[in-house]
Amino acid sequence: MLFLISFLISGCSFQAPVVRSQELSRKGDFAGAIKVLDGELKKSPNSVPLKSLLAQAYSDYGLALCQDTNKPPKVKYPLAKKQFIKALELNPYLQDAKDMAEMIDKIQDSFKANKVE
Numbered sequence: 861m862l863f864l865i866s867f868l869i870s871g872c873s874f875q876a877p878v879v880r881s882q883e884l885s886r887k888g889d890f891a892g893a894i895k896v897l898d899g900e901l902k903k904s905p906n907s908v909p910l911k912s913l914l915a916q917a918y919s920d921y922g923l924a925l926c927q928d929t930n931k932p933p934k935v936k937y938p939l940a941k942k943q944f945i946k947a948l949e950l951n952p953y954l955q956d957a958k959d960m961a962e963m964i965d966k967i968q969d970s971f972k973a974n975k976v977e
Contacts, residue, residue, distance in 0.1 A: 925943065940960070
């Protein structure tokens with residue numbers, strides 16, 4: 861995947877910001893990575909590679925939120941779902957984001973059914 865992304869953006873003016881966003885993601889700064897990619901997408905709103913990268917960054921952030929043991933489920937799951945929805949708005953074919961959003965819906969339904977606070 862990384863090779864494909866590198867190939868798609870090679871020689872493009874947004875290569876440095878993409879590398880910077882990947883470094884931020886590796887460090888766990890998903891919000892920072894999203895900010896960088898979102899800024900680049902505003903400059904090139906029709907860029908399919910940028911849309912794909914930004915969608916994946918939102919999805920990765922959602923996964924990180926789901927795994928955050930410092931936040932209670934009633935806090936982290938709604939935050940994560942927002943990230944998955946943003947990912948799907950950019951790339952409706954991102955199956956991981958779709959699956960996770962659906963899983964969160966089931967978890968939240970279970971909370972309601974079992975009156976979990």
